[in-house]
Amino acid sequence: MSRYISPVLYILLMLVGCMAFISIAGVRVGLFEPSTGFTMLRESVFASLILSVLAIGSLGVCRKENNIAGQRFFILVLTVSLVYSSMWIVFYVQKSGLPKINDITTDIDTPPSYMNVSFIRKTKENDVSYNEGFASIQHKYYPEIQPLFTHLDKANVYLAISELVEKRDWEVVANYSQVGVIEATARTPVFGFRDDVVIRVMQVEDDQVRVDMRSSSRTGGGDFGVNAERIRDFMKDLSESLNKSFMPKMSSVR
Structure with missing residues (x-):
């Protein structure tokens, strides 16, 4: 009986893989909206879990038939389906506790303003104006997102920022x-969502230069912490780059 089950599970495994690929590739190339891609991906995870159950049942049939080759195939199907579904389930559990905001900035009082980005965002995408209601939420969940201060020359700081932006292929x-x-x-x-970034370099008192950064999503009400992580990583790399190149006296907060 296992020889009849094997082709069915093989086809189901291929369908799950195709569904996962289409859900991601379709969003990346703009074939459909992100919500459609997320729905397809969620359904592929459910299908993968069902496939795991079928593979476990098929293993029992193979043991009764003493079919070693069939057992190996069903173990492979079980492993692939469990790894795939577990990967996305773990991702969801890790991100489920994050706040549903899509705009993060190092300056919640006077966020850097988008100028040219406002002309390239579509009407159905998020507005570029900062939602003041995000400030208290960001302070609670991402208190480490702070501006960077340095005694370096403003021109040198801006040059280092430009190099990091180019290095990231933004x-x-x-x-x-x-x-x-x-x-x-x-x-x-993964999905290739476009997020916009604006970085502002200002000369402040005490001969210091202040660097502020803002990162916001074009679509969706939440960002799964991506914007905060982007700012955190960029500021960390900028601090290291400035220290390495110029050995200045720096601090991340005033």
């Missing part, structure tokens, strides 16, 4: 070196 939307503002677009690694 698409530069606007570059205003005279006023110390750079706008860029980053893409998430």
